[in-house]
Amino acid sequence: MKQSSTLIPTLREVPADAEIKSHQLLLRAGFIRQIASGVYSYLPLGNRVLKKVEAIVREEMDNIGAVELLMPTLQPAELWQETGRWYSYGAELMRMNDRHERRFALGPTHEEVITSLVRDEIKSYKRLPLALYQIQTKFRDEKRPRFGLLRGREFVMKDAYSFHTSQESLDEMYQKMVQAYTNIFSRLGLNFRAVIADSGAIGGKDTHEFMVLSEIGEDTIAYSDTSDYAANIEMAEVVTTYEKSNEALQELTKINTGNHKTIEEVATFLQVTREKLIKSLLFVVDEEYVLVLVRGDHEVNDIKVKNLLNATSVELASPEQTNEVMGCPVGNVGPIGAKVKIIADYGVQSIVNGICGANALEIHYTGVNPTRDFSVDQYGDIRFIQEGDPSPDGKGRILFAKGIEVGHVFKLGTRYSEAMNAVYLDENGRSQTMIMGCYGIGISRVLTAVAEQLADDKGLIWPSSITPYDVHVIVVNMKDEAQKNAGLNLYDKLKQERYDILLDDRQERAGVKFADSDLIGIPVRVVVGKRVSEGIVEVKIRKTGETIELPIEQLLSELPNVIK
């Protein structure tokens, strides 16, 4: 493509409303333009990257036997009413009336449509398992769209759905999907982790989020420094073994800690490390009060509390509730003499001569020893993992990172098939509910992830798998006939060899052309300049800045190596 015939409106200035690097660069390099809040046009370069990402996703989906189809954007309200999501999805579901006042959702996801389709068309176990996917524009009315393509209101997704007769069959497909996603994000050149995630209220079991490591990410990931273990910090299991000090047991003693309330304040006041303190927090668990203990340097993870107690709802008690139940302010709560159920993290078990609140204003205990001084109804892993903890898979230590979610795999189970009566006849002619999985990739979001992770201060840097063009050929001076002709010849020749070429044939200064080229970030640049009269062109690698001069007739034979 000749640059004079396409639309690549680069900007010198950083757009005022773009907060993060990827958003700034995608705007400045002319890949996208905003049409409305959270709604973008993909200009020619952005569209090319999008289509290349789609092609990779398609290939890997096809490889695992998933079958592509295309469902509509307009989804009748009746389908969403069957699952109840018409009411529960909230303001993020874009809705509209047609001319006959029938209600529709603009699809943010397609569980309802695909379940209704498969329910109507599949009647026998013989036609299962089945995995279907589509690549399609989705809609979600984000309250605060931001970060460009990262949190938009109209975006491109690959969404896949699978249907099974058994949990084993679902497990098998889930593993295939995890592998396909791993292939996809590897081919995209991303540093990512498959992160164990919370299956939330949907009721499924296994779920992984594919997170690209990036400081702009909205989620924190706990990952191993040596293995591929990674989990959402809410989900990461703590397998730390705590050593119990063999110091002599002290006597249980009440002391006045005055106005010192927080863990930090009490530890400083008593000149001990926070590990000595027993953090005691009153929770309301399914309408029952439960005292939850963790070590002073740890944080309670309420999802783990919920799972340990097999509860539906876990909430911290209010200061008023705490005062009423424990007879003291929040800062003085402790397990000794408490009249409520007590659960404690494993870390508490090993505390020797610890400190805890005494359930009286301005009073703490010292010399506290679990079992001797109070009993615990149940020990468990109920704290957040921390950096430095051993990785749950036994390999290495945990580090934290922020992540951008680019993919999600989820064992739905029968959440949708039950609500929508998607059943089949088994080998014995008995009606059974289908078991489902769903699997998404944020196609347009990938552009942001790649731009965040691979760009430098001069501009974007595309991996060769999804670069808008393979090679950027720059004619330094279009008024110089020798340069112009050599550039046009090279363009034709490379196109014949099936390379995607962007030719800068504009009447612009060399400085503008080089700056634009750095901004756009095509991995290989060929500069046709003064030395073309001697038959020499310059090849530059965008990522490393490495430059070599080559006789023009060697370029074709060298190019495959350079691109690698």
Add this chain to the structure above:
Amino acid sequence: MKQSSTLIPTLREVPADAEIKSHQLLLRAGFIRQIASGVYSYLPLGNRVLKKVEAIVREEMDNIGAVELLMPTLQPAELWQETGRWYSYGAELMRMNDRHERRFALGPTHEEVITSLVRDEIKSYKRLPLALYQIQTKFRDEKRPRFGLLRGREFVMKDAYSFHTSQESLDEMYQKMVQAYTNIFSRLGLNFRAVIADSGAIGGKDTHEFMVLSEIGEDTIAYSDTSDYAANIEMAEVVTTYEKSNEALQELTKINTGNHKTIEEVATFLQVTREKLIKSLLFVVDEEYVLVLVRGDHEVNDIKVKNLLNATSVELASPEQTNEVMGCPVGNVGPIGAKVKIIADYGVQSIVNGICGANALEIHYTGVNPTRDFSVDQYGDIRFIQEGDPSPDGKGRILFAKGIEVGHVFKLGTRYSEAMNAVYLDENGRSQTMIMGCYGIGISRVLTAVAEQLADDKGLIWPSSITPYDVHVIVVNMKDEAQKNAGLNLYDKLKQERYDILLDDRQERAGVKFADSDLIGIPVRVVVGKRVSEGIVEVKIRKTGETIELPIEQLLSELPNVIK
């Protein structure tokens, strides 16, 4: 793809609500399913055809230098208000409010978005001409969606827009687009015509519709039996030369025609051919009464009347108006003694001893001769063309056909660029308004057109360019190990050779498999049956029904010929 792992839900019965062949077959063969009125899912086979059509369109667009981008579905109302179409587009424009009560249209077309984009990004003549296109889902709230994909509410379109500094540049692009469209529809195997169409109220000049000839079409096309001339019948120029009889002129005579009012009745009553009659109709043209004359066997074309008189509005006068102005009922109106402006079709000029109304109840004139008996203010081509008329390009005679519109090219001129102030600076630094063209193809509609034109009574027949799979391999009996193994081997081998293969590996009766195969319409079928034990398979051409038996090892070398 193995048929056991995909979703091809064929139907034996004709679905009750499908009126036309293509709709019935696309449903029965499992290519599409309706989700809501005019809203469809493309099942795996339908999606494959869609993607192949898209690829052909993309290739031909790229070949003429058009550049792909992707604009959003959600279009802010403000943009549509700039051109006034927010108000004029009517109920077909789907509209919605976001969570902040901002109004959006779901794009049925993208003139506003692209014009705003180009207006903001292109400032200089140096960046023009520019041709941009996208392939995207569009929305139009049809009052009565019908005929499956033909008149849907959500559909896939290719829409292109071009921007120019001169009419010549637009003309050049328009010609390129016409050529690209011709290539596209030829590659799709369609019998089509580029039809001269009415540019309507938009104010552009040239416009062609690409019509696939089909009896279910909603428009009538006048086309030449020898050349590629074709026009919407409203637009087709009449170049007939009329011979004037040299019979002796009769005297003008009043006769009582009683209750005989219509052309047919009067001609029969007087025992003459309709050619002898002068059909006289009173019109209201821009608030002035005009008497319009055509030969009795011709029909007035009001678009031609409008163009001849350079008028804004042309309407037939009501019977009351006619009675008031002419003093008689509609059936007795005539030019002799009329006090209004008279225009006549060229055909009237040659009438000798004709018959017309006498502007009195139950009275006609015979022996009427134009010029001698009445004068005409202006002669012109103001009738509809008829079958048998000479083609306006001088080649052959006109025939009529019905057509399905699959494409449209249109010289927009400055309709949008003026309304939205899309200007550039010319060589002299002066601000000029961009000149635009727009060019659409109904991608999903192509499926209907192909199905209508190429199917037979057994099912669909796909041209090799867009067939969902190249070859349908059918294992007659999956319980026969020899057949099963030979089928699976063949499947692998053909896939290695890069053929797209559908393998019928289902546990179904042979009859079901063959009927489904005919219905689906893959052009080449390879049947792995009993004779595979002797190394023989059967190859069948879907279109001709031609069958040959081949040694399995010859299949690979023969297949390219067979597919051709």
